Amino acid sequence: MANSIDHIASIAEIVGADNLVSDDEAKQVYGLDWTRFYSPAPLCVVFPKSIEVVQALVLFASKNALSLVPSGGRTGLSGGAVACNGEVVVSFEKMNQVLEFDPIDQVVTVQPGLVTEALQQFAEDQGLFYPVDFASAGSSQIGGNLATNAGGIKVLKYGLTRDWVVGLKVVTGAGELLDLNRSLIKNATGYDLRHLFVGSEGTLGFIVEASMKLAQKPNNLTVALLAVPDMANIISVMTQFREHVELTAFEFFSDKALEHVLAHSELSRPFADPSAFYALIEFDQRNAAVMDAALAAFESCVESGIAVDGVISQSEQQRKDIWRYREGISEAITPHTPYKNDVSVRVSKVPAFLKAVDATVTSAYPEFEIVWFGHIGDGNLHLNILKPTDWPLDRFKRECEAVSEQVMKLVQKFAGSVSAEHGVGLLKRDQLKYSRSAEEIEIMKAMKRVFDPAGIMNPGKLLV
Ligand SMILES: Cc1cc2nc3c(=O)[nH]c(=O)nc-3n(C[C@H](O)[C@H](O)[C@H](O)COP(=O)(O)OP(=O)(O)OC[C@H]3O[C@@H](n4cnc5c(N)ncnc54)[C@H](O)[C@@H]3O)c2cc1C
The missing domain is CATH 3.30.43.10 (Uridine Diphospho-n-acetylenolpyruvylglucosamine Reductase, domain 2)
Structure with missing residues (x-):
């Protein structure tokens, strides 16, 4: 042997x-x-x-x-x-090239190792837009984005990575090369195997080429940041704005999250007084009427008392600076070895879900520092538990898993998902049962056996 x-x-x-x-x-x-x-x-x-x-x-x-x-x-x-x-x-x-661009189809074919930011830049060079975006876009790759069905900060308007892939070449675990959908817009010929590979986390085969469609460039993205003292009011801020303008992003973060960003950067506090939570709202200001409508929403939030302070960006630089409060969080808390929960529920259920999770976590584990942020406009919350400095890693992980178990039971009760956009991998594998039924999991295992009969593709990830 x-x-x-x-x-x-x-x-x-x-x-x-x-x-x-x-x-x-x-x-x-x-x-x-x-x-x-x-x-x-x-x-x-x-x-x-x-x-x-x-x-x-x-x-x-x-x-x-x-x-x-x-x-x-x-x-x-x-x-x-x-x-x-x-x-x-x-x-x-080493497979990181743009292979082909068709300006009529507005489709770009790339190798899987192309970095996400390079695809965004390529789109910009063509006067177009690749809208999937998040803080790790400078390092993550299109193959990884597809394998996790990455979301990010613009899902509200533009959707997930799944929504932008029009063709995939894959090598299955059996070694077959499949050319899936071939960039067709319409293709009613049975099962769309392309979408099985999106979110498959490398368990069915390798994504070896991807064709991604590009969008029209937004005109004039503008951001508002509002101080919202009560978490229960965050969704009301969204509905107030949504009535007036079409949103491209709606994010939230806690003051604890902001404090970490401030400690980790040269940014100063956005408002004179701290607020327990902040809502970040982005919209495409196509014309002056949109700005007027956004200002009306802003005023109505302040007048009704659901927000106590706020700012609207007046320049592209100010828009970018405001985004840094939100986009800097993951990196700022990384030195504290965060245990991450990336859960989702229907948007309408967010306030009740938030309240239930917050109560569970803070009462069961008062010694943990909890940092909340997330793509709340998509019903997606990132609950980060930070490691107390004097705790060994294995004890921290064990305790967090116990907390997570309780959080996941709430996710199940609220009919949500145990992984909104980060995938299941090893970390969430044993929690899959809280958002997928036993029957679904058996079907997933059977599908894996078809694509990967020898079980060589990323074993132990996603499925046991
Ligand atoms: C600071 C920070 C912020 C983040 N923000 C977000 C966010 O807002 N939204 C979001 O969705 N995610 C976010 N993430 C998570 C992460 O960036 C995404 O999951 C991303 O899509 C992973 O891409 P990657 O290339 O790094 O993949 P990897 O981490 O290398 O791999 C991820 C999975 O894909 C598989 N895989 C990779 N390449 C291929 C391939 N060619 N074929 C088949 N399988 C493959 C791997 O086996 C693995 O299972 C964030 C991460 C960080 C560190």
Whole structure:
């Protein structure tokens, strides 16, 4: 039977010696995503440069019972790209090119390793817009975005990554190359396998090429930031604004979240007095009438007392600066090893859900610092529990899992999702049962067996 050294030598022949690393440092870096709860231990890391090489790798892995972990920008927050058990990490760093752009279709075909921000920039260079955006866009890759169905800050108007993919090439766990949907707008020919791969977290196969449609550029994005003392009123702020203007984003964060951003940056407080919560509202100010309507909404929020202070951006620089209060949160709390819950409920249920979760978490664990923020306009809340400095990591994780269990029971009660946009990976795998039925999970397992009969694709992630 071949040993690990033989396997590494054979894999080097497939990918080319320059495209394989197996030193400890590389294994630490490429065996981990943004989560900090796992100890990486892959066999090696490879950087294929073509679809053919990916196919050859899959066939070799299948014959030799080796597990493969697809790896993008490793900004994932659920351990989807983590490799702890002698797997081969397949990084798409060297397949990162724009392949083709069709201005009539307004579709761009890219390799999976293209960084999200590079796609946004490419769109801008064409006078168009790629609307999926979030704080990790400078590192995450299109393949990873598709595999997690990434959302972000503009879902309210533009939807998720799923809504922008018009074609996918994938290599399944059986080594077949599938060319799915071929950028067609209309295609009523049975099951749309493209959408099975969106959100599949590398468990069915590799995304090796993606065709993404681009949008028209927004005209004049403008942002309002409102101080909202009572969490229960956040959704009322949204409905007041939504009556007057079409929103592109509606986010919220707590004062605790803001404090971390202020401590981590040179930004100063947005208002003289702190408020328990803040709502960030973005809209496309196509003409002066839109601004008048936004001002009317703003005044009505202040007059009714649901907001106590506010500001509306007067320039592109000010818009960007206001966004930094929200976009800086993840990075600012990272040194505190946050345990993240990324849950969603229907928007109408947000106020009651927020109240129930807040009560549960603060009464059960008063010693934890809780940081709330999220894409609340999509019903998506990020509940971050920060590690007390003197607690060891394993105790913290254990305690958080117990808190999470209670939160997930509330998610189930409110008919929500245990992972709104971060995926399931390892971190949320055992909680899947709170938002997918036993029957659904069995069907998902059966689908995995069809695409990945040898069970080599990212085993242990998403499904047990
Ligand atoms: C600061 C910060 C802010 C964030 N904000 C948001 C946000 O607002 N919204 C949001 O949705 N997410 C957010 N995330 C999470 C993360 O950025 C997204 O999940 C992103 O889509 C992951 O992309 P990636 O390339 O880094 O994937 P990775 O972390 O490398 O991998 C994620 C999953 O995709 C699989 N995968 C990667 N590439 C491929 C491929 N080519 N084929 C098949 N499977 C593949 C991996 O195996 C893994 O299961 C944030 C993360 C950070 C650190």
